[in-house]
Amino acid sequence: MKWLNYRFVIFVLVFIAGVALSVPSLLNLSFGPKITLGLDLQGGLHMLLGVDTKKAVASKIKSIAAAIKYYAEDNDILMDELRVNDNGISFKLLDSDDAPKIEEFLQQQKGLVVKKDGLKYTIALTPQEVKSIKEYAIKQAVDTIRNRLDQFGLAEPTVAKQGKDKILVELPGIKTPEQEQRVRKLIAKAAHLQLMAVDEARQARADQMSPEEAAEYGDIILKDRNGRKYLVKEIPILDGSMITDARVAFDQNNQPVIDFTLNSQGAKIFADFTAKNVGKRLAIVLDNVVYSAPVIRERIGGGSGQISGGFSVQEAHDVAIALRSGALLAPVYMEEKRSIGPSLGADSVRASMIALMSGFVLVVLFMILYYGIAGVIADIALIANLFLIIGIMALFGATLTLPGMAGIVLTVGMAVDANVIINERIRELLRSGVSVRKAIEQGYKNAMSAILDANITTLIAAIVLYAYGTGPIKGFAITMSIGILASMLTAIVGTHGIYEALMDKIERSKNYNLWFGIKV
């Protein structure tokens, strides 16, 4: 029972496993483990986004200022010159009796450094707080972008933090440039909703006022979509972080509008403000553009509002998604973008398949020509090797990229190396007059250290490539490593098993030209 040697059994099992695991990928079956094609092979959008974390710190400072202002008004604390800049907040108390109250409030806020000079307070954030805000901004951006893309209805979007401060977005489903642009806009949308009080006392002069002069009153100038200027209080009444829901609706003229709902804290602030400011205007500001500025007719309880202002239906839909999934605390920008059209991906697959097949055929024929049946055995190992690479990649859900394809093609050329080394050793021993049985045993033994050393050094290069590479390069390193390991298994164990199984036949035939391609 020569066929039942352990090497041959292992090889057959490995071969069967390789075929079984690669069939779902090769025949594109609906079940079983499958290789995912990289974006460069199936088309899609790959983006590396940067996060402008400084802006997140600035907006945190603004929202602390809003909280201070609301607290002061709520508790009848009189303050003046409440100012906000990128580094902190300053204000002046009018009544020193209020100092303990406001100081107690400030103490409750975490991460603040409060300096006091008479009745003038300057507030800054601690360095740890700044750091944690920045970290949170990135995490929040990842979550927000993921949320938005999920709701957009794309197949398998990937959104992940990459490195210290970057976000990797991969969208295989993107087919057209128009679709891509819409997705990019959706991702970029700050969706920063603010409800701001119009400075009615000075609004009449809005057109003539400079931004510097506005700042003196604690105001900023914003425009609406038609270019009309509004003078609004810089510190908003509330912002989008208090939104719980946003949906597209239609007004009486059948124009799309966005209905939003506030959480309980937001609803209370909104109700209090509207009660105190009946007859004044409230600007609804989205991403620093005034969408509408209705006059407050009465106290608005219930915590819901509406943004109107000439949206298209698609636009309203995207804005609602953006509002629902939350504002970006910090704006994102593009660091790297690769968009591959589906036709280019298909072309790449076709071209590399042609290269793979023709390279494969050349190597197979050449090995048979040079080594005879030993070449056929090496070719069987090579075929097993190819199935094994595909099967293992499918098993681990690895991504096949274009350089990965090149890696497989390259493996075809290099995989026969171990068998070439072994066959050369066997030939050498046969020439020196050793019996076939001994030549084969000894050949494998002698070849082993060279095969191991050579493959391990290549593996080292592949591992380094994986550790330092990005995207497609990683794919190349993976296929290379799997290819090296698989070829060692099939070429060392597999072919040895086949020789053992055929040993009697080889010994009987004595035709070394047929078996090993040499005349002795």
Next chain:
Amino acid sequence: MEFFKADKIYDFMGKAKYFMAVSALLVIGSWALLFIKGLNFGIDFAGGTIVQVRYDKPVEISKIRQVLKKSAIFKDASVTYFGSDNEIVIRLKTSTKNLKQDIGDLARKALAGTGNYEIRRVDMVGPKVGGELREKGLMATVIAILAILIYVSIRFEWRFALASVLALVHDVSIAMGAISLFSIPVNLDILAAILTLLGYSLNDTIIVFDRIREGIIESTKLRSLNEVINEAVTKTLSRTVLTSLTTFFVVLTLYLFGGEIIRGFSFTLLIGIIVGTYSSIFIASPLLTILGFDLEKYRKKLAEKRKRQQEKEKMRAMYEQGMV
């Protein structure tokens, strides 16, 4: 079938100085090219934008250039054919950070009216990412070489390690020289090719070195290092040539049929395989003698190692038989 006569030992060492001279010329020439002409860094490392556009029929590049001249962004863009005269590539040194409207969108607008086209690829790399990739690429190469140096030192001897790394430097230098000579844009895939070449060329060298080590142990007659090397290189010659040929075939088909996108990668590998094969036959082993490799000392070291191993086995055998 056989390539080489089985009973003949070729005298490689006798002609080593000629090959060393040729290699020295090639390496110096490559370095000169790298210093004078430099590398043409592609967008992966230098940052910038590539827009690949395919038309439904052949286009005239001069016409496209004229159209693009009108737009401020594409004024300095370079336009070349890509694979066929239906397909063009627009290269820009700039990139945009703007998510809402990027260069791909602008290119679509700028090309309006030039015919029926499809934008197949827009690659944009910001300067910061490009710098990081360049740093990482350099790191990867250095770490790979260091790791190999350590591994070979442990498995062989430090002179073997140094000789193989010098052979690597030789191969990589010449491949880079070729990349510079033909102005191939250096992108991530070229880095991958260089690192593959590193592994491949080393593979070849190690197999020859393994034979030299074996020759040192096996030969009981006192022979010179040159004889040992000649024998080892000759005995591995069939294997070296055969594996190089199969790999060369495959990479050649990749170069011919792999499409324009993979051309830089496969070109680098083609050069690399030729140079790597040459260096492992003619350059790596003579380097051993130049580095002052001492046959006798190494033989003693190996003999001692072997003795220790035999003693260990003896001890184990005794232990297993319960004699200790």
